Amino acid sequence: MKLKETLLNIPEDENIKEQEIGDNHVGTSTDTPLRADAFEKDDDLKIELIEKHFKEIMLILGLDLNDDSLQGTPHRVAKMYVKEIFSGLKPENKPKAKLFANKYKYNEMLVEKNITFYSNCEHHFVPIVGKAHVAYISNGYVIGLSKINRIVQYFAKRPQVQERLTIQIATELKKALKTEDVAVVIDAAHMCVSSRGVQDVNSLTVTSYYGGKFAEEEKKKEFLDYLNLK
Numbered sequence: 001m002k003l004k005e006t007l008l009n010i011p012e013d014e015n016i017k018e019q020e021i022g023d024n025h026v027g028t029s030t031d032t033p034l035r036a037d038a039f040e041k042d043d044d045l046k047i048e049l050i051e052k053h054f055k056e057i058m059l060i061l062g063l064d065l066n067d068d069s070l071q072g073t074p075h076r077v078a079k080m081y082v083k084e085i086f087s088g089l090k091p092e093n094k095p096k097a098k099l100f101a102n103k104y105k106y107n108e109m110l111v112e113k114n115i116t117f118y119s120n121c122e123h124h125f126v127p128i129v130g131k132a133h134v135a136y137i138s139n140g141y142v143i144g145l146s147k148i149n150r151i152v153q154y155f156a157k158r159p160q161v162q163e164r165l166t167i168q169i170a171t172e173l174k175k176a177l178k179t180e181d182v183a184v185v186i187d188a189a190h191m192c193v194s195s196r197g198v199q200d201v202n203s204l205t206v207t208s209y210y211g212g213k214f215a216e217e218e219k220k221k222e223f224l225d226y227l228n229l230k
């Protein structure tokens with residue numbers, strides 16, 4: 001047995017090409033609907049333009065932007081949109097896949113649960129706060145645990161619907177791990193439900209994806225038992 005750990009690096013250009021293809025399928029329901037010119041403006045220009053328009057919104061609402069507290073808000077909001085809460089729209093921010101050979105021959109499921117994320121509802125642009133629970137069965141490869149977390153955060157940082165977020169995370173993990181045996185469960189609270197509209201503060205929305213072996217009742221049950229979420 002080789003003592004040295006084998007590290008499989010996916011060639012960089014192949015990786016980038018995959019990202020581009022993955023993020024440019026604008027017509028399908030599981031992909032975030034993006035315009036063809038989505039990445040023609042750079043971040044600085046986007047911030048400048050959003051700042052201008054957000055200022056307009058505030059003025060229309062009747063806010064006095066000469067107030068010290070409000071003055072910087074348009075710029076802060078614009079920067080937050082582009083650099084933070086919607087930074088997952090940009091393919092180059094996607095975490096890079098680094099696969100490791102599964103040298104321990106661990107063939108059971110690996111569960112990473114309670115990954116906290118903050119997203120935003122694409123219908124109201126208010127927060128979705130939730131937890132993602134992810135599992136996979138190795139097909140000979142493993143990825144770092146922090147990588148799973150980063151994949152969740154990347155797709156959360158877009159205007160989202162929870163169903164699409166669930167599928168996007170699963171699809172990315174299947175691609176990264178070269179296996180269909182991936183499961184994702186998300187439970188989340190939608191501020192557009194709790195703070196407005198029906199004002200239901202206790203409701204949680206649960207979505208799930210069971211690929212490959214996870215479609216089998218036994219595997220599904222084992223996964224859900226780990227989550228205590230039946």
Ligand SMILES: [Zn+2]
Pocket residue numbers: 121122123124125190192193
């Ligand atoms: Zn909403």
